[in-house]
Amino acid sequence: MARRRRQRPGPFDYSRKLSLQMVFVLATIFLYAPIIVLIIFSFNDSRRGGNVIWRGFTTDYYVKAANNASLIEAFTNSLTIAVISTIFSVILGAITAVVLWRWRFPLKPGFEGLVALPIVIPEICLGVAVAVFFSYFGLYVPPGTPWPFNLTNIIIAHITFSFPFAAMVIRTRLQSFNREMEEAAKDLGATEFQVFRDVILPHLKPGLIAGGLLAFTLSLDDFVITFFTSGPDTVTFPVKVYSMVRFSVTPEINAASTVLILITLVLTAIAMRYQSFGDDRQ
């Protein structure tokens, strides 16, 4: 019986090379260890001061976080801002993507660059710019405006930086659209609107979901730009966490963060599931 000769592993055949396996393990540890530690210490029964020594298991801090009215308010604000700015980002992003894909017009390359600008500009500059813009033109929503209209400034700022990401993702999806599909629909009697509704939109669905998810997470964890546009009665979760951490890192923050991670994970899972359904595997 001839012994099967083992093929030499290829350069990136990581499952068979010890060195690459080590790189893989280390990379995974560096990426996920902090998150895992965060989650573990949200159950730490530490009294006060630094939350660095394990003192026993408790879920008290989840209860405490849930009863912390200002934390819950910040949390609700963040979610509200994220949902509203995501809806607007996806709509604006889809319109931008379709316009850039569909039509030729003068200065199109310049327009494309402008759309991508918020992606490359340092966040701190955008934050200052948005703050200056609002105060210069007197566009700050006056204090005491009822919820959720007091969040308008933050929502506008979030749409500004997150819609280009949505536009990028949706545009990439459009690139794979077969123009004959559009012509076929027209040939069968569809109007421009019907073509968009029946053929282009279903093709775009995975892009819309992915773009929306991106906009949502960007909005949810944005600190810098929000910091410049939020007032005392419009605190978001990241801003609140920042102010809490300045006193001490309590397991309460860990607990709240864990809940946030969980929400993000669930949303991502849902989005990915939808995406694989909407995808045409041709």
Add this chain to the structure above:
Amino acid sequence: MTQTPIISIRNVTKRFGSFTALEDISIDIRPGEIFALLGPSGCGKSTLLRIIAGFETPTEGDILIDGKDMTEVPPNKRPVNMVFQSYAVFPHMSVADNVAYGLKMDKLPAAEIKTKVAEALKQVHLSEFSHRMPDQLSGGQRQRVALARALVKRPRVLLLDEPLSALDAKLRDAMRLELVKLQQTVGVSFIMVTHDQSEALAMADRIAVLDQGRLRQLADPVTLYRKPADAFVADFIGRVNLFEVTAHEPGSTTATVASLGEIALAAAAAYPEGEALVLAVRPEHIRLTAGEGPGVPATLGDVAFQGDSSIVEVTLADGRSVQVLEDAAESARLMQLDPGAIVTLEIDWTKAAILRRSAL
């Protein structure tokens, strides 16, 4: 044979910037025929099909369908339907929904749509697949969805853009017959675009040969093969050996032909002196015999075996290669010979044709 044309293409010219895709094309499509637009890639055949469908507007000229000017009518309002090269089956709709789409656009009652879809799917043998999604179908099945989707609208003319090019060779041959059968059942005129001359010859009732935006010849397949209008058509349709006529004059019974020398060619005398002519000889009109003899001497080259026949390549004294078609028995004898053996060509001069280099 003066039926009223179902589609009239009248003096259509299409320019893209400085590039002329189509130049002064006039064609009438008859009811119930399979019409092929044939030509090499970039000849303008697809552009012409898209003009008929309404996706392009002609720079000059008109398109008439049933005598009505359609030049300004958008594609969704034209009584023609198209089968696209990529089939363009909607991936997010089931087979039945794909076929029903055009009827829904026409706002037909649901019950009528249902019966029509069922009927159309039966016609293309896809009844059992009505609930499948397109990604669960093979290429041939997807094409039949595209066919059913277009035919269910009862178009005046069905347009097919390279209908068989995306299929593998075996399926392609089967689909040729099936398409012709389908056309006979539904009785709708087909206009198909193809670059494959054998496809056009096998399927079409009439063929328009296009080259560089111009109509070279419009004829039935037999005429096209036997009486090509010029050297381009002869070369494009089937195999042919073209010899340049280097000297001829009116009234003379002979002419000088490249590689063959001065030969008896009375037909050349019909053309004015100086007109660029070629002598076209089909491979099946040449016989090969081993050894020397009366005829054109040559040396044997490759024998390309095709089963029932072979294409034999021979080289003339001046190095020019000539293709000869031989039947199975003869090619078996020739394959016994060494490559480079001396052979003699006997050309059937009654079948050889004198053609103008270009009819334009």
